[in-house]
Amino acid sequence: MISLERVSRAFAGRRSAGPLTVLSEVSLQVRAAETIAVVGPSGCGKTTLLELICGLQQPDSGSVRCPPAALMPQRDLLLPWLSTVDNASLALRVQGLDRRRARAAALPWLERFGLGGFERARPHELSGGMRQRVAFLRTLLAGKPVLALDEPFASLDAITRAQMQGWLSRILEQEQRTVVLVTHDVEEAVLLADRVLVLSPRPGRVLATIPIAVARPRLRSDPAVVALRAQALDALGSGA
Amino acid sequence: MSRRLKLLAPLLTVVLLLGAWELYVDAGAVSSLVLPAPHAVLASLFTDRAAIWHNLMPTAEEILLGLVVAAVVALAVAVMLHLSSFARTAVYPPLVATQAIPIPLLAPLLVTWLGFGLLPKLVVIALVCFFPMVVTTMSGLASVDPDLVKLLRTFDAGRLQTFWRAELPSALPGLFAGAKLAAVLAVIAAILGEQAGASSGLGYLLTVTVANLEMAEAFATVLVLIAFAIMLFALLSFAERRAVPWIHQRSDTEVR
Ligand SMILES: Nc1ncnc2c1ncn2[C@@H]1O[C@H](COP(=O)(O)OP(=O)(O)OP(=O)(O)O)[C@@H](O)[C@H]1O
Numbered sequence A: 001m002i003s004l005e006r007v008s009r010a011f012a013g014r015r016s017a018g019p020l021t022v023l024s025e026v027s028l029q030v031r032a033a034e035t036i037a038v039v040g041p042s043g044c045g046k047t048t049l050l051e052l053i054c055g056l057q058q059p060d061s062g063s064v065r066c067p068p069a070a071l072m073p074q075r076d077l078l079l080p081w082l083s084t085v086d087n088a089s090l091a092l093r094v095q096g097l098d099r100r101r102a103r104a105a106a107l108p109w110l111e112r113f114g115l116g117g118f119e120r121a122r123p124h125e126l127s128g129g130m131r132q133r134v135a136f137l138r139t140l141l142a143g144k145p146v147l148a149l150d151e152p153f154a155s156l157d158a159i160t161r162a163q164m165q166g167w168l169s170r171i172l173e174q175e176q177r178t179v180v181l182v183t184h185d186v187e188e189a190v191l192l193a194d195r196v197l198v199l200s201p202r203p204g205r206v207l208a209t210i211p212i213a214v215a216r217p218r219l220r221s222d223p224a225v226v227a228l229r230a231q232a233l234d235a236l237g238s239g240a
Numbered sequence B: 001m002s003r004r005l006k007l008l009a010p011l012l013t014v015v016l017l018l019g020a021w022e023l024y025v026d027a028g029a030v031s032s033l034v035l036p037a038p039h040a041v042l043a044s045l046f047t048d049r050a051a052i053w054h055n056l057m058p059t060a061e062e063i064l065l066g067l068v069v070a071a072v073v074a075l076a077v078a079v080m081l082h083l084s085s086f087a088r089t090a091v092y093p094p095l096v097a098t099q100a101i102p103i104p105l106l107a108p109l110l111v112t113w114l115g116f117g118l119l120p121k122l123v124v125i126a127l128v129c130f131f132p133m134v135v136t137t138m139s140g141l142a143s144v145d146p147d148l149v150k151l152l153r154t155f156d157a158g159r160l161q162t163f164w165r166a167e168l169p170s171a172l173p174g175l176f177a178g179a180k181l182a183a184v185l186a187v188i189a190a191i192l193g194e195q196a197g198a199s200s201g202l203g204y205l206l207t208v209t210v211a212n213l214e215m216a217e218a219f220a221t222v223l224v225l226i227a228f229a230i231m232l233f234a235l236l237s238f239a240e241r242r243a244v245p246w247i248h249q250r251s252d253t254e255v256r
């Protein structure tokens, strides 16, 4: 499905420093309907990796093959002049649907996402968790086979984040999409993903790929989850 | 600060200033030909109300039309400069140059070219007013988050869709900010335009009354101009709150 072969990416650095290598020889295969989590320290090139997958950037060397992917950026970036339903159906409008049909397509989802009653609210009237759900729905409704999620819950408080992780896990089980989930929260990666890719500090290299063969729904306190979390943290630590 | 105090405080300042002014003139410190007393200005506002009202109409028409023309031109120019880097390099510098033209020089020339009617005044007002709107609208167009543009690209949005869905709405607050600046400038521009040659308007009235040393009426005219400018500004602020309410309701997830 998604295939990255020895992908490297560098940015022109400041004049004195020379180019800044962000990703170095990253290879990755993701099967259809698989959820893969990418963890790594801040600045190791996670967002860059997602943008490569989405075709927003080209690699300097290596190859990226990926079906169309829709991005959910690190910040929700909801449009303040649009209501919840119009924000959620933005991709449909961009793709040429008229307003009435785009809204009709989005409305049943709002109910499912616990946003019932807030269809006409503006972003500033929503809580952080709700905004994140709208942003996720907006990306989901783009209808692409691949979802590229960039730290979707990083800005939320711990309680809301835990709720949202459970919620996302259920949605992804029903939705059968291929998901690349970037996070710097190792526990989140283990709870949500089929496989966890651990990246080193910049330049990002693949330190480990950890399969997560734990049945869903997963519990934070499950010994298998705890062990895998420790394993991922070990892998992260070995790169420092 | 309480609402009532907010209203009373500026009023108090004005009353104190007017009081000092009245006392100063009444004491005979200056001739009323140089500085009329406030009570004389107020009296003139009443006795000369017909002349002032009669002359306000053409000036108001010039200002409102001029602002509309300026806004339309500014939006078009800002969009063009935003979308085309060639236009930016080719047109922006000459555009800045137009703003350095001294209006007192240009206005009489415009009268000889375009006559004594509405047109030369419209040109002066539009010329003075469109530039601030171009600048603020352009910064609004450019204020769109690059990550939002990336998001839209993964939704298959082309240049036009990105412009329509993200950039144009983001430019509206800028357009309003520019229009509020321009509204005040428009009043000054209208007076300069009329003083270069006109047969009616508050600028014309100002020229005539000053020439006749009717200082009280001249000051009353200025008072009406000030009131008109304030009204225009308030009207635009109201329209802004209606049209772009989101600029007053920022809520950033990053802060939460
Ligand atoms: N367009 C660019 N030009 C120059 N440098 C860039 C560019 N994009 C990213 N970088 C640099 O590449 C490095 C990796 O950036 P990236 O955003 O991919 O990191 P990240 O892993 O997503 O970090 P975080 O967890 O903080 O979001 C950073 O040091 C950043 O400064």
Ligand SMILES: [Mg+2]
Pocket (backbone or CB within 6 Å): A046, A047, A048, A074, A150
């Ligand atoms: Mg990032």
